[in-house]
Amino acid sequence: MEKKRFAVLMCAEDSEYVKKVYGGYSGVFVKMLEEEGETWDVYKVARGEFPEDDELFLYDGFVITGSCSDAHGNDTWVQDLLDLLNKLHSMNKKLLGICFGHQILGRALGGKVTRSPTGWDIGIRTITLSPSWSFSLTSLDLPPRLSIIECHRDEIRELPAKAEVIAWSEKTGIEMFKYGDHIMGIQGHPEYSKDILLHLIDRLIQGDCIIDAVGIQARERAALWEPDKEAWKRMCVNFLKGRL
Template sequence: MVEVKGSSPAIQGEKRYALLMAARDPDYVKKAHGGYFNVFLAAFGDEQGERWDSFMVVDGEFPDKNDLHCYDGFVVSGSPCDAYGNDEWILELCLLLQTLHSLKKKVLGICFGHQVLCRALGGRVGKATTGWDIGLRRVRIMEDLLPAGSSFLEDLSRMSPPSLSIIECHQDEVWEVPSEAKVIAFSDKTGVEMFAIGDHILGIQGHPEYTKDIVCSIIDRLLDDCCIEREFAEKAKCGLEGADEPDRSRWEKICRNFLKES
C-alpha cells in the first residue's frame, strides 16, 4: 500500500481508494502513528493489490473530477471543523460528495465525514443536544432496517442483540438523515450513529480507526484549548482506561467489506 499525495496513474488490476483528509495531523499522531493516513490505512487497507491516494481537502486539495471514475471508494475523515460550516473547502467537499453519490461511488464517512455526507445529500446536522460525547459507547444495530444488498453488515444479524462498542469523540451530530437514507444504528447518546443509502453510502458517527491513546491525546488537546472542562476530561480518560477495548476488528471488517465488496 502506498500513500500518494494527489492522484497518479493507476496500475491495471489494482484497487484504488481516496482518503479525503478533513483534519491536519496533530503532533502526537505524527509521532506515535506516523500521521492519520497510517491510522486509516492500518484500519481499512489491505497489504496487496491496493493504492490509497491522500487528499488534504481541509487545505483545498481535491481529486481531479476527471479521475473520479478511477477510484473504487472514498473515505472522508473526521475533523475539528463543523460539518454545517460554510468554509470554502467544506462547500467544495459537499459538491464532490453529491457527484460521487450520483456516480454511485462507495463513500464511507467517519465522524465529521458522516455528518458532512449527510449534509451534502440533503440531511441536517448541528450541535449535539446532549453535548460532547467522548469515550467508549455501545452502538445498537437495527438489523430490520438494513438496506437491501448491505452484505457488509450481514454478520451483525447473527448477534443478539446486534451491538458493538466504538470510540466516540464529537460535539456535533446528525439531526435528520437524507430522505433516501436509512438510520441503521443508534446509541443512548446519539440518535443517528450510522446511516446508509443503498450499498454505496455509509456514515459512521464513531471512530472505527481510533485507538485509546489517540482519543486520550485529543482529550488533552481539547482541555488545553479550553473546549472542555477539566472534570469532564478526567472522567472521560478514566472511563477509557477502565473500559474494555472497543470492537475495532468488527468495525474494521464492516468498513473493509463495505469499501471492497462489488
C-alpha cells in the first residue's frame, strides 16, 4: 500500500523555547496528527519556502499553521500562500487551517478577515459545535461543546456563501468552518499545550503586544480549565485522513 503523505505549511517562526522543548511548532503538529506509515514534510512558507506545482499531487493533505502575521495583510509570502491555497482547493486536496491558517483559508475562499472588534482572545475558551456538524461527529464520541486554547486578535468576519459555520463561541462567531468535504478551519489551537500557551503569553508581554493585565487574566483563565486535546486530536486526524 502506498504511504500517505502530508505537509505542514509553517506560517510562523519558531521560538527558541519551542524548538528546544518540542522540536519546533511543526513538530507539535506532526506529533498530534501523524499515524504509522505516513510521511510528513514541512515547508516554511513565511520564509518563502513553498512546494513546487509538480509536487502538489504527491500530498494527501496540508495543514496551515498559526502566525504572528496578519491573514488580511499583503506580504509577498501571504499572497503566494493565497495562490497556493487556491490551487490546492481546485485540486480538492484536504486542507486543515489553524488560527492564522483558518483565517487565510477563509480569505482564499473569498471571505473577509479583520481585527476582532472585541480585541484579543487569549486563554482557554469553550466553543459550541453546530448540531448539523456534531451529528456527523457521533462516531468520534465527541460532546457538543469543547474547550480549546485561543490566542488571536484577528478573526473571520464573513465567509463565502458555500462555507458553513460549524462552531462558535461567546466571543467569536466563526470558531470553525468547513467548505465542502475537503476544507476545515479552526480558530483555536488544538495542537497547543498549556505550557506553550503560558510561554506565548510571556512572549506577547515582552514584545509589548499585550499589556500585563491582559496576560495575567489569560493565565488565570488558563488555570481554571483544561483543553479537550484528545477530542480535538480525534477530530483533526479523522478530518485530514478523510474519515469524516
